[in-house]
Amino acid sequence: MTKQLPTKAPSKLDTLEKLLKRKNGASIAEMTKATGWQQHSVRGAMAAALKKRGHIISSDKIDGVRRYRIESAS
Numbered sequence: 001m002t003k004q005l006p007t008k009a010p011s012k013l014d015t016l017e018k019l020l021k022r023k024n025g026a027s028i029a030e031m032t033k034a035t036g037w038q039q040h041s042v043r044g045a046m047a048a049a050l051k052k053r054g055h056i057i058s059s060d061k062i063d064g065v066r067r068y069r070i071e072s073a074s
Contacts, residue, residue, distance in 0.1 A: 012037065013049055017070070020050070020057065025069025 010018070012035040019026035019034055026034075031042045046057050046068060056071040 013045060016042065016045055017050060017053070017055070020046075020055075020068060020070045022069070024062075025059075025067045027065050027067050031068075 015034050016031055019031055028039050028042055031037070032039055035042065037045070050057060050070070057068055058071045059066050059068045061067075
């Protein structure tokens with residue numbers, strides 16, 4: 001009988017990355033709701049941690065709401 005290792009739950013940064021990889025990306029409000037972080041923490045994670053992972057993040061204003069998404073990964 002093999003022993004199964006417990007699976008690690010995705011981190012909040014992984015959750016943020018998944019939201020940004022969606023076709024329409026995500027708004028700051030969607031990201032704060034999904035992570036429980038404040039707006040400045042979400043912006044900081046995009047500016048630092050996700051860029052360190054090699055992602056390029058772009059933003060567009062659609063119907064008056066700014067949406068962010070991952071352009072490409074290296």
